[in-house]
Amino acid sequence: MSRRPERRVAALSGDEGSAVAEYTMTMALIVGVFLVVCQFAYATHVRSTLTMAAAESARYGARVDAGPGVAQERARDLVSDSLSPRYAGSISAHRSSAEGLDVIRVDIDAPVPVLGPFGVGLTLHTSGRAIVEERSA
Template sequence: MPRPSRPRGAGRGDSGAAVADFAMVAALVTLLFVAVFQLGLALHIRNTLISCASEGARLGARDGARPEEGAQRTRELIAASLSPRFAQDVSVSLTESGGVQAVSVRVVAPLPVLGPLGPDRSLDVVGRAFLESQ
């Protein structure tokens, strides 16, 4: 049986193109996945730290409480929700704005980066609450 004839040169240069296309697309999709994962991880850690610092500031601002109690509570919340290594640099201070005193809890924590991509390697967040004993 004779082979079906096809136009000259058709299909000869396309051999292996699907493999090359897959390799290029797979690399791009992997890079996009890692970038989105890094962004999601950074936002999760940032939002958790802000929440813990705000909760600690509210505790430190209660009537009859000391601001240092708020810093300690912030450390406990961060250690319970993320990891104790994120709670190593927690400080508290009293600030005043417009004649109103507030407790400020500042957390400086590392930001895990999955490689050379991403922001600088630390987060600095502040939680504030008005002092109730004014």
């Protein structure tokens, strides 16, 4: 009769059932890492697309028959078509000087995209410049 309590203690101290807990914890970790990688990839994609739009619109606005207003509108169209109008909210274009040359500079500020309900409140900033073309006399 004294063997029964010993058997109960031995059953409680075994590894039975630990595989389920181990699997659950491991899968939670793997899913978390996967979501972080997806978030980083999406933010990098948005940043690259914004950089492309800024550079392309600066080149477009630097043509002989264009200007900063044309560059700004082109950037807004590119960002809206490529990503979403949400990212086209803060776009500016102006004429400036760089190393003695007139350039068109396009600046784009957009929120960092997030996957899921957690916003980080950070802003991406990117810009593009192009030398202004001039008519030769």
